[in-house]
Amino acid sequence: DSGVTQTPKHLITATGQRVTLRCSPRSGDLSVYWYQQSLDQGLQFLIQYYNGEERAKGNILERFSAQQFPDLHSELNLSSLELGDSALYFCASSTGGTSGAPYEQYFGPGTRLTVT
Amino acid sequence: AQSVTQLDSQVPVFEEAPVELRCNYSSSVSVYLFWYVQYPNQGLQLLLKYLSGSTLVKGINGFEAEFNKSQTSFHLRKPSVHISDTAEYFCAVISSDSSYKLIFGSGTRLLVRP
Numbered sequence: 001d002s003g004v005t006q007t008p009k010h011l012i013t014a015t016g017q018r019v020t021l022r023c024s025p026r027s028g029d030l031s032v033y034w035y036q037q038s039l040d041q042g043l044q045f046l047i048q049y050y051n052g053e054e055r056a057k058g059n060i061l062e063r064f065s066a067q068q069f070p071d072l073h074s075e076l077n078l079s080s081l082e083l084g085d086s087a088l089y090f091c092a093s094s095t096g097g098t099s100g101a102p103y104e105q106y107f108g109p110g111t112r113l114t115v116t
Numbered sequence: 117a118q119s120v121t122q123l124d125s126q127v128p129v130f131e132e133a134p135v136e137l138r139c140n141y142s143s144s145v146s147v148y149l150f151w152y153v154q155y156p157n158q159g160l161q162l163l164l165k166y167l168s169g170s171t172l173v174k175g176i177n178g179f180e181a182e183f184n185k186s187q188t189s190f191h192l193r194k195p196s197v198h199i200s201d202t203a204e205y206f207c208a209v210i211s212s213d214s215s216y217k218l219i220f221g222s223g224t225r226l227l228v229r230p
Contacts, residue, residue, distance in 0.1 A: 002159065033217060043206060043220040056215030090159060094216065103148050103167060103210050105218060107160040 003027065004108035006091050012114045018079040021111045025072055025093030031055070032074040033094070033105060034066060038087035049074055081115045088112050118143045120207050122221035130229050131199055137192040137224045139207030148210040149190040150218065151181055155203045163205070166190060177201070202228045 003026035013019055025032050034046040036059075045058035049068035060066075063081075068074040078085060089112075092105040123138045141147060151163040164175025171183040181192045190207060207221040 002161070004159075031216070035218075042222050043218075045217045045219070048215050048217055056213065056217055058217065092160075092218075103150075103216055104162065104165065105216075106162070107152075109159040 002106040002108065004091060004093050004106050006089075006108035006111050008111060009109065010112050010114070012116060013081060014116055015081055015083060017081050017115075018077065019081065019113065021076040021078070021089055021091075021113075023074045023076070023091030023093075023108060025074070025091075026106055029093035029095055029106075030072065031094045032068055032072070033092040034060075034074070034076050035090045035092065036087050037090060037110070038084075041087075043090075046076070078113070081113075083115050086113055086115045118147075118209055118211060118219050120209050120219055120221035122205075122207055122224050124224050125222065126225045126227060128227045128229060129197055132196050134195050135193065135197050135201075135226065137205050137207075137226065139190045139192065139221060141188050141190065141207075141209050143188075143209060143212065149181075149183060150208045150210075151175065151179070151190075151192050152206045152208060152220075153177075153203050154206065154223075160206065163192070197226070197228050199228050199230060201226060 005024045007022045030051045033048045037043045046060040048056040066076045088110045090110045091108045094105045119142045121140045129135045149166040152160040166183045174180045204223045208218040211217045
């Protein structure tokens with residue numbers, strides 16, 4: 001158990017809909033990363049938050065957004081869903097560079113999104 | 117831009133045989149390298165990491181990797197595999213910007229046969 005939790009585990013929804021994926025980082029970790037794993041794109045970095053603020057953006061679509069709340073949990077919002085958004089979405093957390101091992105990221109179990 | 121190449125998409129091997137999963141990276145700056153394992157229907161688990169120091173890194177479950185700067189490689193090895201090692205293995209590098217985000221290779225599926 002990495003200490004990172006993600007809910008829900010599975011999500012099935014229709015095209016055009018909007019969903020929210022939730023992530024709770026390990027206790028004490030300030031940084032949260034979101035990654036997408038799909039068959040055609042592999043594992044890709046989407047976005048990073050550090051202590052409530054966006055720090056880095058990767059290949060994240062404009063239809064997707066995220067935020068990190070004061071209690072450090074994070075949510076990834078996916079809207080106007082398309083079939084191609086079906087993927088496994090991972091959240092990872094780390095200390096973020098202020099202490100400990102900033103380079104070690106601990107991954108949650110993922111949320112499998114299926115868009116029909 | 118940094119990138120990671122995993123040369124083999126699938127590696128079949130018999131139980132108790134040795135295995136090597138290959139990983140090459142491209143970077144013009146200092147690198148921090150990782151191997152993660154993903155068991156079926158599970159998340160990613162850190163196997164081992166290279167940050168600095170000894171180029172031979174030992175990880176969990178009997179795996180080890182060797183950092184070779186001249187060949188820009190970070191191959192993963194295990195002297196004797198078990199059926200339970202069947203999984204997807206990902207090599208990754210930390211980005212050189214301040215985000216510390218991971219850049220992953222395409223993965224290698226290790227298939228251990230009895």
